[in-house]
Amino acid sequence: MRLPRAVRPVPPSAPVPGDVLAETAGLRVRLGGREVLRGVDVTARAGEVLALVGPNGAGKSTLLAALAADLPAAEGVVRLHGRPVRDWSAAELALRRAVLPQAATLSFPFTVEEVVRMGRAPWARTRQDDDAAVGAAMAATEVTAFATRPFGALSGGERARVALARVLAQRAPLLLLDEPTAALDLRHQELVLRVCRERAHAGDAVVVVLHDLGLAAAYAHRVALLCAGRVAADGRPLEVFTDGLLTEVYRQPVEVFRHPRTGEAVITPKRDEPPSLTLS
Template sequence: MRLLRPHPAPPPPAKPGDILAEAANLHVRLGPREVLHGVDLTVRAGEVLALVGPNGAGKSTLLSALAADLPAAAGVVRIHGRPATDWSPAELALRRAVLPQSATLSFPFAVADVVRMGRAPHVSSPAEDDLAVAEAMAATEVTAFAVRPFSALSGGERARVALARVLAQRAPLLLLDEPTAALDLRHQELVLRVCRERARAGDAVVVVLHDLGLAAAYAHRVALLCAGRVAAGGPPAEVFEERLLSDVYQQPVEVFPHPRTGAVLITPKRLA
């Protein structure tokens, strides 16, 4: 007689400021190359943390390591206080949800079915699943094409459906890799507002961004990566300093306050 292993229970609700993920002296290798060099990072409930930096700085690698999708060559990643390697895949799926840079499917699933895949880690009633799926689709504005094949969508529509799947998973730690890359202006703002709403509800959100303006507007904290290390970390107003950004990006920039709100604005220096 085979004994069935009990389904893992979701974690208890986090309190604001609780550390839901952290990297301590993290080193990650991809093949022969060391991509991350001694990274320290904390991810707290109730905050949006933006990972920014130039191409090749290690942002996506760090996100994958925080998701326990890449092993540490040295150091440790902890999720909910335990080394990531101590959690089973089923336990991890209840604690963190991951949005990769691109979403591909080999079969023509309907949009609603793709979003419902986010419910796979849960043992819940059909009504609970339906509610989670409906709320996630409404938040990302994909309800109108619920029955369309995922493969028939534009790149931006696919990106929003993939985010809806992540939201439907209802994990307290959201790890999003360039969720705004394929989106128009309206939907970039929508996605970052959703990130703030999830943080306000008590989740921890880590988001890889290339747009420093979006990071300044929506992130509570930023980690500026350069050559596999964290060059600076803290509130955007403290990290986004002209000399530092110009050095890291090897492009002169100007940093100044918004004339109405005082929020940080960043623009490249141009001759005309």
């Protein structure tokens, strides 16, 4: 008996800058009986980096997981590429969005290159430019030099960059990144956010969860500030990052300045003046 041939998922067409690739409307999500998101509306467009910021427990990672179709909505709707997420098959979703979770763990001794190559799995039955995609992703994240090392032998920061390379190799037009800079040093934090900007410039939509407001101010085209499961503000960083709003949301006195050279917002906690030191 001949089994029916599997239907190939149709890859998405290249988005036009400004196209809405992901959105939520009236989104409510409950976890363990608790309402984590309460009527959230957000939109991610091709050609921009959208940063999700806010204090711990605000719902940032939950919102990212809902956009990825990894968490169901209790109410409201999540759309990817104009269609409710439930209308896409798993194979179709994998061609349209790539997800970087907070933690990257593997139980088997895969090499770095093998891990990055896993990002090509959604394209197995469509096109075969795997080597170019893997090589470009590894170069962008600066992991080529240890391509043959076991993933488990890497430092936390190196693993984070390899995990991002896997996501980039997937070449989906929507990137959903959960705290991609958390384990990274200063140089590689800047590297990762530059890569996000480059992907947006190339036409992708990038949604990134960040705790560092300075990075969000420097690299995001738009920020959504979450507080207690709601969007407190959504707009350009200079519009959202104000002394009063950040002080209220974070419950910590904050000062916002304009960088004298770039004009970007510089955010710092308001601290008491340290006592002066006297040398005897």
